[in-house]
Amino acid sequence: MNIAVAGGTGTVGRHVVTIARGRGHRVVSLSRAEGVDLVSGSGLAEALGGVDTVIDVANTQTLNGKKSVDFFTAVTGNMLRTGTAAGVRHHVALSIVGADKASAGYYAGKLAQENLVSHSELPWTILRATQFHEFAAQMLQRSSVGPVALVPRMATQPVAAREVAEALVNAAEAGPQGRVADLGGPERKYLADLVRACARKQGQKKLVIEFTAPGPLWRAMRNGDLLPVAGSAVGRQTFSEWLNAR
Numbered sequence: 515m516n517i518a519v520a521g522g523t524g525t526v527g528r529h530v531v532t533i534a535r536g537r538g539h540r541v542v543s544l545s546r547a548e549g550v551d552l553v554s555g556s557g558l559a560e561a562l563g564g565v566d567t568v569i570d571v572a573n574t575q576t577l578n579g580k581k582s583v584d585f586f587t588a589v590t591g592n593m594l595r596t597g598t599a600a601g602v603r604h605h606v607a608l609s610i611v612g613a614d615k616a617s618a619g620y621y622a623g624k625l626a627q628e629n630l631v632s633h634s635e636l637p638w639t640i641l642r643a644t645q646f647h648e649f650a651a652q653m654l655q656r657s658s659v660g661p662v663a664l665v666p667r668m669a670t671q672p673v674a675a676r677e678v679a680e681a682l683v684n685a686a687e688a689g690p691q692g693r694v695a696d697l698g699g700p701e702r703k704y705l706a707d708l709v710r711a712c713a714r715k716q717g718q719k720k721l722v723i724e725f726t727a728p729g730p731l732w733r734a735m736r737n738g739d740l741l742p743v744a745g746s747a748v749g750r751q752t753f754s755e756w757l758n759a760r
């Protein structure tokens with residue numbers, strides 16, 4: 515199968531590319547570093563020539579709702595339009611568990627993305643996953659001010675990005691299925707504890723302070739509203755196993 519991976523250089527995207535190539539698929543990765551801008555659409559039509567399936571794992575780092583909606587609307591809209599014109603037959607999108615329960619901040623963009631995909635004439639699959647294990651390491655970096663890290667209180671059930679990538683390639687191979695079962699990791703944790711473990715592993719003496727972040731998105735994260743529900747698929751690798759393997 516010919517597969518295009520939008521965001522193929524990212525945290526989950528690089529696993530998607532490696533796994534798909536390992537299973538014998540022809541893979542093209544789409545990112546700005548590789549000459550394709552998914553927001554403007556520059557280079558996209560050429561890159562999608564001959565592609566059967568798009569796996570969309572492009573991302574923006576913003577927490578701002580409007581910027582997130584603008585990004586995912588532009589990127590997904592461009593891929594669906596250009597993909598349809600190029601003869602793509604299946605669009606696989608990765609979303610986040612709870613995208614419909616807290617449509618604020620970054621999550622507002624994910625919901626906009628899901629709506630575009632699920633109303634598209636291009637046959638589709640949407641997989642929602644929980645936070646990747648890498649999220650805690652990213653949070654340590656972003657929330658650090660000198661020897662202190664300020665981490666919002668959040669319940670999470672983190673999953674291995676590699677296992678999410680496997681599920682996405684499985685979905686590409688299975689063909690369009692609509693919404694598939696959500697995928698979460700094997701254990702429930704608090705984000706601050708994971709950030710502390712990352713700091714210890716990196717040999718950093720860091721005081722990790724948990725605080726109550728304002729707004730509907732963080733309230734939902736705090737209350738566990740964005741955790742996977744019964745019937746979700748459960749990943750194998752625990753956070754500790756992931757951290758020890760780094």
Ligand SMILES: NC(=O)c1ccc[n+]([C@@H]2O[C@H](COP(=O)([O-])OP(=O)(O)OC[C@H]3O[C@@H](n4cnc5c(N)ncnc54)[C@H](OP(=O)(O)O)[C@@H]3O)[C@@H](O)[C@H]2O)c1
Nearest residue numbers: 521523524525526545546547551552553571572573645646
């Ligand atoms: N991180 C998590 O914990 C998590 C959990 C569940 C679901 N997800 C979903 O998984 C997806 C991927 O997340 P990630 O954390 O793996 O992303 P990431 O590491 O931030 O990677 C983002 C990718 O998108 C590309 N990209 C960004 N802007 C682009 C543009 N204008 N044109 C072309 N490519 C662009 C980047 O390459 P360039 O910068 O070179 O363009 C990179 O390859 C997202 O949809 C996210 O919502 C993430």
